[in-house]
Amino acid sequence: MLRKTVLPVTAIALSVLLLLAVSACSGKTQTQGTVTTDSSTTSGSASDARKPLPALQRSASFTDKQWLGKQLFFDPNLSQPSGQACKDCHEPAAGWADPNKDSPTSKGNTPGLFGNRNSPSVAYASFSPDFHYDARRKSYIGGQFWDGRAKNVADQAKGPILNPLEMSEANMQSVIDAVKAGAYADLFKKVWGANVFEETETAYGDLAKSIAEYEKTSEVNSFSSKYDDVLRGAATLTDREKRGLDLFNGKARCSKCHTSAADPASGKVLFTDFSYDNAGVPKNPQNKFYTLGAKYNPAGKDFVDLGLGGQLKKPSENGKFKVPSLRNVALTAPYMHNGCFTVLKDVVRFYNTRDVASAGWPAPEVTENMNKQDMGNLKLTDSEIEDIVAFLNTLTDTKRPLVK
Numbered sequence: 001m002l003r004k005t006v007l008p009v010t011a012i013a014l015s016v017l018l019l020l021a022v023s024a025c026s027g028k029t030q031t032q033g034t035v036t037t038d039s040s041t042t043s044g045s046a047s048d049a050r051k052p053l054p055a056l057q058r059s060a061s062f063t064d065k066q067w068l069g070k071q072l073f074f075d076p077n078l079s080q081p082s083g084q085a086c087k088d089c090h091e092p093a094a095g096w097a098d099p100n101k102d103s104p105t106s107k108g109n110t111p112g113l114f115g116n117r118n119s120p121s122v123a124y125a126s127f128s129p130d131f132h133y134d135a136r137r138k139s140y141i142g143g144q145f146w147d148g149r150a151k152n153v154a155d156q157a158k159g160p161i162l163n164p165l166e167m168s169e170a171n172m173q174s175v176i177d178a179v180k181a182g183a184y185a186d187l188f189k190k191v192w193g194a195n196v197f198e199e200t201e202t203a204y205g206d207l208a209k210s211i212a213e214y215e216k217t218s219e220v221n222s223f224s225s226k227y228d229d230v231l232r233g234a235a236t237l238t239d240r241e242k243r244g245l246d247l248f249n250g251k252a253r254c255s256k257c258h259t260s261a262a263d264p265a266s267g268k269v270l271f272t273d274f275s276y277d278n279a280g281v282p283k284n285p286q287n288k289f290y291t292l293g294a295k296y297n298p299a300g301k302d303f304v305d306l307g308l309g310g311q312l313k314k315p316s317e318n319g320k321f322k323v324p325s326l327r328n329v330a331l332t333a334p335y336m337h338n339g340c341f342t343v344l345k346d347v348v349r350f351y352n353t354r355d356v357a358s359a360g361w362p363a364p365e366v367t368e369n370m371n372k373q374d375m376g377n378l379k380l381t382d383s384e385i386e387d388i389v390a391f392l393n394t395l396t397d398t399k400r401p402l403v404k
């Protein structure tokens with residue numbers, strides 16, 4: 001993906017090969033056909049009319065910086081042309097992930113353009129430690145994005161606004177101009193200083209820090225799921241959910257990576273250890289990134305997402321992606337870095353029989369470095385798979401901000 005890369009978006013006429021598959025990664029029924037899309041758009045056109053901010057509530061506990069960050073997160077005017085906000089791919093009602101379930105990866109602001117990866121949830125992302133190598137655990141840990149290429153949430157927030165496949169702003173100056181024209185321009189100066197707009201790069205960093213502060217609030221990380229009530233002793237799991245939890249922590253080995261014990265740094269149960277693994281996820285033929293022209297995807301349909309290994313240029317990390325939190329997972333379909341699976345049950349079925357030849361799963365996208373100890377042949381029954389899914393359904397937050 002193209003972070004901090006600024007490419008002019010001009011008229012594009014793509015003649016693309018579209019791959020259609022009934023169930024993206026199941027390996028069943030796949031047909032191919034040629035489709036021509038003409039997605040002509042010109043950026044920076046005079047018709048770049050500003051869009052209204054949605055009606056937002058300021059929580060009583062917010063600092064000015066957090067309130068500023070919230071308005072930036074929901075502002076559709078930080079894209080070119082105006083129309084796409086962070087929240088469009090990270091919608092509170094959709095577990096802070098992409099509400100559009102028709103595509104495995106997110107639509108960019110420019111018609112016809114798509115990113116190469118599935119939008120993860122923004123909720124609980126700020127608990128990820130700064131990206132680093134842990135010598136004791138012999139693993140890279142933390143950071144943001146599926147491949148950890150941003151150190152933390154403040155660093156991350158600088159990416160999508162300038163990404164031509166996402167919000168596609170031309171440069172930092174055009175973003176700051178949009179901020180200056182925004183309803184919260186005075187608040188921005190109040191928080192970051194009266195002269196803040198004079199230094200574009202500093203102001204851009206301050207914008208990102210404001211968003212990061214919002215992402216750390218309890219509005220985004222509400223810990224308001226049924227399972228949180230259970231941990232507080234205010235609710236009880238059904239028999240099925242309880243069996244699912246026991247399998248999650250035991251026979252199914254999920255908690256080896258999606259940790260169910262409290263994170264030592266925050267004391268919170270986050271369902272990730274922030275490490276990286278190759279789960280052997282197959283390519284997703286429905287990933288529309290394959291259909292983008294050479295300008296964005298020189299490899300065409302042969303594109304292979306190397307994840308952490310691609311980012312670090314280290315073959316020993318090829319195919320590894322950050323272990324995602326499973327909070328709100330019932331709301332965040334599709335699943336995995338490439339949106340390969342559309343329902344939770346298929347994710348668990350995949351972990352259960354990935355390495356059982358007769359199960360017929362397609363080949364992994366990257367075969368090197370695949371984790372074989374903790375997944376692949378779990379010998380779960382269909383009923384046990386249902387139990388695990390029932391438990392995962394208890395991780396859905398009940399409190400989300402009302403945004404009109």
Ligand code: HEC
Nearest residue numbers: 085086089106107117118119120125144145146157160166
């Ligand atoms: C067009 C859809 C889209 C828009 C708009 C968008 N994102 Fe994302 N976001 C994504 C995708 C896709 C990824 C994963 C990309 C990757 O791993 O390479 C991501 C990753 C993230 C992550 C990392 C989460 C994690 O667990 O690693 C955070 C945080 C985030 N986005 C916040 C934001 C913020 C803040 C904005 C606005 C400034 C924003 N996003 C705008 C699609 C989008």
Ligand code: HEC
Nearest residue numbers: 252253254257277279281321323324335336337351371374
């Ligand atoms: C060895 C570590 C490991 C184990 C064990 C593991 N996972 Fe994962 N899980 C991952 C990684 C890494 C990903 C992301 C893989 C990718 O996108 O290529 C992931 C992704 C997921 C996702 C998709 C989440 C999303 O937002 O897209 C779900 C759901 C999930 N795992 C559930 C489970 C369950 C249930 C179990 C137990 C049956 C389990 N995992 C066992 C490492 C693990």
